Amino acid sequence: MTEKVATDGISEIFEDKEKITRALSRAVNEALLQHKKAGNPVASWKDGRIVWIQPEDIPVEEKNR
Numbered sequence: 001m002t003e004k005v006a007t008d009g010i011s012e013i014f015e016d017k018e019k020i021t022r023a024l025s026r027a028v029n030e031a032l033l034q035h036k037k038a039g040n041p042v043a044s045w046k047d048g049r050i051v052w053i054q055p056e057d058i059p060v061e062e063k064n065r
Contacts, residue, residue, distance in 0.1 A: 033060045 014020070035042050036058040044053050 029061050032058050033062065036060055 032042060036055050039055050041052045041054050042058060044051050
């Protein structure tokens with residue numbers, strides 16, 4: 001029997017590390033923006049401790065898409 005090779009392009013997508021990094025950055029920014037707009041704090045890690053960032057202090061890039 002011969003093996004079937006996946007032809008969905010996933011392997012090619014995972015080879016482009018810059019594209020993955022950009023997509024993850026956009027996703028994180030979008031999640032932070034949603035928290036900020038909803039008035040919800042987010043948990044973060046600073047100096048070995050968990051800290052809460054209040055909505056008004058959440059750093060986001062508000063770009064036109």
